[in-house]
Amino acid sequence: MGIIEKAAELAEIIRRKKDLAVIAHADADGVAGAAISKFFLEKNDIEYELKFVDYLRKELLSEYKGKEVLFIDVGNGNIEEIERNRIEAIIVDHHLASKYFKNSLNPFHYGIDGGEEISASGLMHLITGENAEIALIGAAGDLQDRNGLKGWNRRILMKSGIIAKNDIKLYGRSLPLYRMLSFSPLIPPFFKNVGSVIRFLNELSIDEKKTWNELSMDEKRRLFSSIVKMMIMRGYEKDDIIKLYGEVYELDGIDLREIASGINAMAKYGEYSKAIYVCITGNYERMKEFINTHRKNIKMGIRFAKENLSEGMKIKYFHAGKKIKGSILGTVTGMLLEGEKIEKPVVGMVENEEEIKISARAPKNMNVNLSIAIRNAARATGGHGGGHKMAAGATIPKGYEEEFLRFFELEIANQSSIL
Structure with missing residues (x-):
């Protein structure tokens, strides 16, 4: 069958x-x-x-x-x-x-x-x-x-009725350029650096308040080629640059990933009925207030995680306590991994009233299976977990964080020796 x-x-x-x-x-x-x-x-x-x-x-x-x-x-x-x-x-x-x-x-x-x-x-x-x-x-x-x-x-x-086309692959093509460019970890020199983005756009005589979709073809070419040149001059690899352009998807003229981000933001703040309504009706204006709050919390979370990142033999990890919402832990962990170009699995932990929530992300080119590793490590410490090869999560009882990290790191080490 x-x-x-x-x-x-x-x-x-x-x-x-x-x-x-x-x-x-x-x-x-x-x-x-x-x-x-x-x-x-x-x-x-x-x-x-x-x-x-x-x-x-x-x-x-x-x-x-x-x-x-x-x-x-x-x-x-x-x-x-x-x-x-x-x-x-x-x-x-x-x-x-x-x-x-x-x-x-x-x-x-x-x-x-x-x-x-x-x-x-x-x-x-x-x-x-x-x-x-x-x-x-x-x-x-x-x-x-x-x-x-x-x-x-x-x-x-x-x-489907979704349009596929080749374009710049940055999130936020319907947002002002300074926001689109400063929010993407794909361009590290611009990531979370609005001032640098605005200066860069001013040098090209491009209005930072315009959206990518509002630019003329000439402006798009000049901007994209200037970004590529800047990244080459700063020593970025060909693979890093290739990620900037490719197939993107739009529904009713809106980037599909922007819609998904809005739905996700509404879900993370418990607005499930509104999120389903947006899915069904296509009324995407309802998402904007949640997206802004969500982005702010993610930026704060990434900053905290970066400042409190610890190094293990096979992994990097941070424990945020209650300073990062559990509902955005996976997003923060993934964006930290990508934005900082970390070459080991990253484990993020937060606590709620009853237990510890854990999220793990691995670099794409790393041949590991986080789903198996996190499931085994969680079981060994009285919890449960699972997920995908490159992205997984778990929950464990409070007080078992160090023990979990030891088991998880051992799982990664064992996989590395076998593969």
Whole structure:
């Protein structure tokens, strides 16, 4: 049975339900997947309740003991606990699974890389056959568009109303130039340096308040070529420069990644209903206030993480306590890794009232599997974790941070010696 046949089988199972609990991940991909499920469930007159989570707690799963639950973008790392609670589950999750589960749509079972080729919302699209545009908002939210949409994401693109074109690959093409250039870690000399960006634009006689989309073709060429020359003169590699230009995606004239960022920001601040509304209606103006707050918190988080980064043998790490929101820890950790060009995995930790939340990110060219490493290290310290090869997360009890780091570093060292 292929993935399409399995998706059709799960669609029929869902259609036979009278009511269903839906538990989705609290990020852009989870929200997009939930929006697609909302369409499908309402179309088939199925009653449902919707809940968003950062991760699945054992206590939460026990509340759904014996109930029928659709898990979106979560569940693959919690199959044992789901079975222990006899939950009648359907799992739609693109992360690596802890074990096989019959009623799941897991891309890895079909030789499809869930880290790059399809997202959870993309899997929901395969089940429902609708909302291709929303599915790719989820993919962009998980940065699966970074090197161009590929695999099943590419197939979904062909069915959508999303425009693919070659352009500068910086986030914020609809923002003023000084903001677009200063917010991108792809141009390190400009990253978080607004004054430097404005001086650079003034030398080119380009208005810093214009957006990239408002520039003439001549202005775009002059600006882009000047950026390339500046990076070459400063010794940046060809690979660093190539990342600046390539295929980008727009929906209704707006950068798909900007939409995904807005949806993600709304989810991170608990505005799930509004986020779903934006997905469904395309009313992207509703996102702006959340994006501004989100960016401010990310910038503050990156600054703190950079100033408090510690060095291990195989990793770098920081513990932010309560100074960084757990909901943006993954974003901060990823942007720190990319912006500082760190060549080791980076581990970020924050605490909440009950436990420690952990996020790990690895450089693209590093041959490690963070999902396996973080899962094993978390289990060894009384927690749980999982994710993708290059991006993973975990939760552990308070007081076990140093022990977790030792186990995690040992896992990375063991993988490095084997690979």
